[in-house]
Amino acid sequence: MDFYSGTVSGLLLLLLLSLVIVHGEIPTTLDGPFKPVTVPLDQSFRGHAIDLPDTDPRVQRTVKGYEPEQISVSLSSTHHSVWISWITGEFQIGDNIKPLNPEMVASFVHYGRLRFPLTHQATGQSLIYNQLYPFEGLQNYTSGIIHHVRLTGLQPNTLYYYQCGDPSIPAMIGDASYANLYLTNGTGSDCYSCSFSQTPIHETYQPRWDYWGRFMQPLVSKIPIVVVEGNHEIEEQAGNLTFAAYSSRFAFPSEESGSSSTFYYSFHAGGIHFIMLGGYIAYNKSADQYKWLERDLAKVDRKVTPWLIATWHPPWYSSYKAHYREAECMRVAMEELLYNYGVDVVFNGHVHAYERSNRVYNYTLDPCGPVYITVGDGGNREKMAIMHADEPDNCPEPSTTPDSYMGGFCAYNFTSGPAAGKFCWDRQPDYSAYRESSFGHGILEVKN
Ligand SMILES: *[C@@H]1O[C@H](CO)[C@@H](O)[C@H](O)[C@H]1NC(C)=O
Numbered sequence: 001m002d003f004y005s006g007t008v009s010g011l012l013l014l015l016l017l018s019l020v021i022v023h024g025e026i027p028t029t030l031d032g033p034f035k036p037v038t039v040p041l042d043q044s045f046r047g048h049a050i051d052l053p054d055t056d057p058r059v060q061r062t063v064k065g066y067e068p069e070q071i072s073v074s075l076s077s078t079h080h081s082v083w084i085s086w087i088t089g090e091f092q093i094g095d096n097i098k099p100l101n102p103e104m105v106a107s108f109v110h111y112g113r114l115r116f117p118l119t120h121q122a123t124g125q126s127l128i129y130n131q132l133y134p135f136e137g138l139q140n141y142t143s144g145i146i147h148h149v150r151l152t153g154l155q156p157n158t159l160y161y162y163q164c165g166d167p168s169i170p171a172m173i174g175d176a177s178y179a180n181l182y183l184t185n186g187t188g189s190d191c192y193s194c195s196f197s198q199t200p201i202h203e204t205y206q207p208r209w210d211y212w213g214r215f216m217q218p219l220v221s222k223i224p225i226v227v228v229e230g231n232h233e234i235e236e237q238a239g240n241l242t243f244a245a246y247s248s249r250f251a252f253p254s255e256e257s258g259s260s261s262t263f264y265y266s267f268h269a270g271g272i273h274f275i276m277l278g279g280y281i282a283y284n285k286s287a288d289q290y291k292w293l294e295r296d297l298a299k300v301d302r303k304v305t306p307w308l309i310a311t312w313h314p315p316w317y318s319s320y321k322a323h324y325r326e327a328e329c330m331r332v333a334m335e336e337l338l339y340n341y342g343v344d345v346v347f348n349g350h351v352h353a354y355e356r357s358n359r360v361y362n363y364t365l366d367p368c369g370p371v372y373i374t375v376g377d378g379g380n381r382e383k384m385a386i387m388h389a390d391e392p393d394n395c396p397e398p399s400t401t402p403d404s405y406m407g408g409f410c411a412y413n414f415t416s417g418p419a420a421g422k423f424c425w426d427r428q429p430d431y432s433a434y435r436e437s438s439f440g441h442g443i444l445e446v447k448n
């Protein structure tokens with residue numbers, strides 16, 4: 001077989017690097033709690049999940065030559081269109097790697113409502129990316145050929161069949177991933193900074209991304225995904241290049257939503273307008289992201305999409321000790337704008353636990369503010385977040401709280417309310433409605 005056949009239906013799976021939301025039907029009220037689905041913790045978990053080893057059949061390459069693998073479907077900005085992505089050819093890692101020529105394999109998708117014949121055809125683009133480390137002893141990586149093709153003219157609630165690959169090539173020729181918890185030689189750790197404090201740069205093991213793509217294919221080749229960057233995707237390399245794997249491997253509805261970046265974009269799904277924002281790129285008023293957000297919010301028609309949901313990685317309203325008030329500069333820069341446009345719900349990841357807020361604005365309960373939901377509990381080999389900043393001796397020293405990559409310091413002591421004059425509350429904050437440390441995922445159902 002030199003191409004892959006799959007189906008796509010009208011389901012949406014939104015994947016925020018450890019946040020997973022699935023919705024089929026769309027409640028017009030959000031009074032009830034968004035329920036975490038809890039996976040019971042048995043002793044063997046010991047507070048963290050375990051990466052599949054390189055030898056696990058689910059992460060090994062099963063195709064030959066230039067047959068497609070790591071196939072996924074991503075949403076475009078409206079239901080009329082989706083992206084199909086896949087990889088052909090082997091990645092290389094080590095010395096003397098030679099990047100493949102992306103022109104060598106064509107990017108074709110045949111699709112239609114019947115299995116035979118597939119009446120529609122679309123072509124797209126192909127690319128490769130490199131992860132290079134100019135340091136003695138570190139290994140470089142070059143990816144297989146990554147293909148992205150956009151299908152258009154689709155009807156909602158309709159099952160489509162598709163086939164991707166290059167039919168001209170005969171079969172004989174040939175935070176998601178947490179790849180940054182590994183050295184380039186494939187040795188991993190549950191805590192990079194504890195185990196590998198001497199490395200000249202924060203290394204990664206890029207084949208973990210290929211393992212992720214293979215492991216996820218049975219799901220994401222049928223149900224569309226949407227991703228937004230987390231800190232584990234920074235993956236700094238030579239030339240201070242960052243986010244190469246994230247920006248190359250996934251398809252984003254950026255152009256379709258008027259964004260010039262893979263780090264922020266928007267789309268409609270059912271009655272929801274989703275806005276995806278970047279916590280690890282410039283977000284202040286003069287930044288492109290902020291200007292794009294203003295334009296995008298101004299275009300939202302609440303008659304068409306009554307619900308407005310925003311999503312980004314590091315939470316603004318989290319009461320756990322881990323990452324406590326880490327993203328305050330982003331909150332100070334963007335909260336007023338999101339509030340003015342009546343954002344209903346915000347989803348975040350980053351903190352490895354679950355927490356749901358009351359409606360809040362600028363740390364004050366406000367019936368017009370969004371509900372903030374942190375679902376960073378999708379599973380990872382780092383530890384779960386268990387301690388709360390309001391417990392005795394857990395309040396971090398304020399100057400230690402900003403993320404060094406994001407920079408800035410905006411986390412000043414509260415000026416009003418029960419915690420006035422202090423950096424942390426001395427009980428569960430009023431803005432925190434419910435919190436639970438467990439592995440799990442959430443299901444968001446929106447009706448009408
Ligand atoms: C990796 O790539 C960098 C940048 O091109 C280069 O300086 C370095 O020597 C390469 N390392 C190996 C092991 O080939």
Ligand SMILES: *[C@@H]1O[C@H](CO)[C@@H](O)[C@H](O)[C@H]1NC(C)=O
Nearest residue numbers: 137183184185186187188196
């Ligand atoms: C990878 O490098 C680390 C640090 O130098 C070393 O401890 C480890 O044994 C190496 N692993 C392999 C598989 O070579």
Ligand SMILES: *[C@@H]1O[C@H](CO)[C@@H](O)[C@H](O)[C@H]1NC(C)=O
Nearest residue numbers: 200201236237238239240241
């Ligand atoms: C690249 O990053 C290093 C530190 O990681 C910094 O010293 C250097 O100025 C940066 N270079 C550029 C061109 O931004």
Ligand SMILES: *[C@@H]1O[C@H](CO)[C@@H](O)[C@H](O)[C@H]1NC(C)=O
Nearest residue numbers: 335336361362363414415416
């Ligand atoms: C939020 O509260 C702080 C402290 O009370 C105040 O200085 C700031 O102006 C408020 N921000 C907005 C956007 O209302």
Ligand SMILES: *[C@@H]1O[C@H](CO)[C@@H](O)[C@H](O)[C@H]1NC(C)=O
Nearest residue numbers: 281282283284329407408409
């Ligand atoms: C945004 O502005 C704040 C102060 O207004 C500053 O501390 C911070 O560094 C800026 N952040 C970025 C990413 O430009």
Ligand SMILES: *[C@@H]1O[C@H](CO)[C@@H](O)[C@H](O)[C@H]1NC(C)=O
Nearest residue numbers: 395398412413421422423424
């Ligand atoms: C801020 O609050 C912390 C404790 O929460 C306290 O140690 C510190 O002195 C306060 N800083 C100011 C400027 O009041």
